[in-house]
Amino acid sequence: MKIEIRLANDNDETEWTEMWLNYNEFYGAEVPESITASTWARIIDPVTPIGALVAIYNSETIGFANYVLHSYTWSNGFACLMDDLFVIPKYRGRGAAKLMIQNLINMGHEHNWTKIYWMTRQGNTTARALYDKFCSIDGFVRYTISLDGIRPTAGNSK
Numbered sequence: 001m002k003i004e005i006r007l008a009n010d011n012d013e014t015e016w017t018e019m020w021l022n023y024n025e026f027y028g029a030e031v032p033e034s035i036t037a038s039t040w041a042r043i044i045d046p047v048t049p050i051g052a053l054v055a056i057y058n059s060e061t062i063g064f065a066n067y068v069l070h071s072y073t074w075s076n077g078f079a080c081l082m083d084d085l086f087v088i089p090k091y092r093g094r095g096a097a098k099l100m101i102q103n104l105i106n107m108g109h110e111h112n113w114t115k116i117y118w119m120t121r122q123g124n125t126t127a128r129a130l131y132d133k134f135c136s137i138d139g140f141v142r143y144t145i146s147l148d149g150i151r152p153t154a155g156n157s158k
């Protein structure tokens with residue numbers, strides 16, 4: 001069967017939440033339940049700049065790509081931050097992550113976004129092998145001051 005990529009909808013909440021919890025566990029991030037609920041509510045609210053794609057295989061939701069559209073100072077258009085990308089481990093290697101990234105690229109062309117970008121842990125070699133097929137790292141170094149106390153502590157070696 002073919003993997004289908006589509007926008008998340010109300011019916012995806014249970015599967016998305018389960019995968020979201022696994023995603024946060026992978027990164028060692030303790031995200032409060034209230035933030036998880038708020039994130040989902042913003043994903044399905046068409047007015048907010050947050051959205052999500054889901055990957056479907058054999059009628060099962062197997063992955064998601066959460067993204068945020070935002071303005072920025074080097075353009076009058078929108079940039080898209082692919083904030084989170086996750087595929088259930090037993091379905092990895094089948095192309096779901098690649099299809100979700102390609103779908104975001106297609107959406108970007110369709111809606112005249114000016115760039116799509118994302119980040120991962122430096123040691124996340126599996127993810128980086130896929131990302132390197134789309135583009136090369138841009139040479140910027142990210143500095144983060146956590147004001148909400150959520151600090152990922154893992155995710156460097158898978």
